[in-house]
Amino acid sequence: MHIIESGNVAAATGVKLARAQVIAAYPITPQTPLTEKLSEFVESGQLQAQYIPVESEHSAMAVCIAATSAGARSFTATSANGLLYMNEQLHWAVGARLPIVMCVANRGVGAPWTVWNDQQDTIAQRDVGWIQLYANDHQQIIDTVIKAFKLAQTVSIPVMVCYDGYLLSHTYMPFEQPAQELVDGFLPSFAPRHFLDPNNPGNFNTVTLPDIRPGVDGTMMPGYIEIRHNLQRDLRAAIDVYGDIDRDFARTFGRGGCPFVEQYRCDDAEFVAVAIGSLSYQLRDVIDILRESGMRIGVVGVQMYRPFPSQAIVEALSGRKCVVVFEKALSYGNQGALYADIKAALYPIGQRPQVHNYILGLGGREIKTAQLLDALTLSCTAPDSFGDEPRWIGLKLQE
């Protein structure tokens, strides 16, 4: 059934269809309507779950950690400073291998205070070990939430589903709401690999010593470095797992097919624009305009950022003349994080394209089609004029 609703409600509907059992969240703009909707679903009995109000985001994640440790399918959502307030617990959730799913409505991070959209909040969390998936529209939000629950429990790694604050969270779009029976068939109930079991008591996430050592029952226990190595191994393997899940999803629901990067008019493209999130869809309009003038140009939206789908990135970008990376976030003191990652992925290939970096839209600064048009025209017509420093779009500095 198609409904017209906001991106936050698309996310909440995905969580309801996935039958989350414990929800703990603290309201923060622009995520708030998502958690309000979930509390409505629970209150009205449409979702059989415990809704646990908490006094902070740190506690929200602590509740999800505890609930998942007890064997429940858990969900939370946040934005910006709330996400950063969770940081210590985010590391804990992934080190404990708890398949929590969290939505992040992307928002700029203070100071200075801002409630508007950019992607600094989740990009700053890229090295925590959580899987990061980004949605470009409302349909992708609801679909990705459902896929995220399956991915998380398959690999025992928590997943962030990220979408642009306001641009997606608060705008209304039609999207297909999957039928509950189909979701139930696609997403089996949560059977945790490890949980607090009174019949098989254990200490979880105990102190590890620098070296391996035998436990009290004589079995050799891994040390910290082994557990972290295995997390990295399982994260890299999660790329293929997500590919399989996306294929299953497409078979069941008829949507999907580009889990890692989404290409638009790229077949014969010499030039490719790259962006994460709704900006990649905004760029499609610009690509259409440039195509009319005969320019062979396309756009790639990056849907999975961690683990970084290096192979899909290389396949999408190798053989191009120039790749132009637009980012609403920075690795401060260096460059755009995606830009640096893309350059690293392209380094081993023979004929490397030129790669340019634009920073734009921070703190919700409006991104105008004309600005994107100018930027891409400059990259295509004078590709050699670019250095390695990112250029900024739409800055209004006082001379």
Add this chain to the structure above:
Amino acid sequence: MAKDDFCEMLSRSTPGPGDGGNTGSWRVLRPVLNAAACIPVKTGRMSCFQCWLYCPDCVVSKTIPPTIDYDYCKGCGICAEECPAGAIEMVPEAEAGPLAKEG
């Protein structure tokens, strides 16, 4: 998933004395049981055992009288704090004298 895979995924251990290493060497204050005041000893019943229940290192036995494994007791004092009969006293190691070796 096989149990072996599960064990390599996270730090997990079976509860028991010694899981944290030879923690008895950390001890500054030693819990000493005054059996005459201990509820199971006085009543002859398997009752109370708050010391056994609260010990974070599983070093107090659920026996009459309760015994304390000093190899692994790190002297945290929770048993003395929780004992409703005040039967456990925390004595500085320097004043407590040598420990009797078992066996």
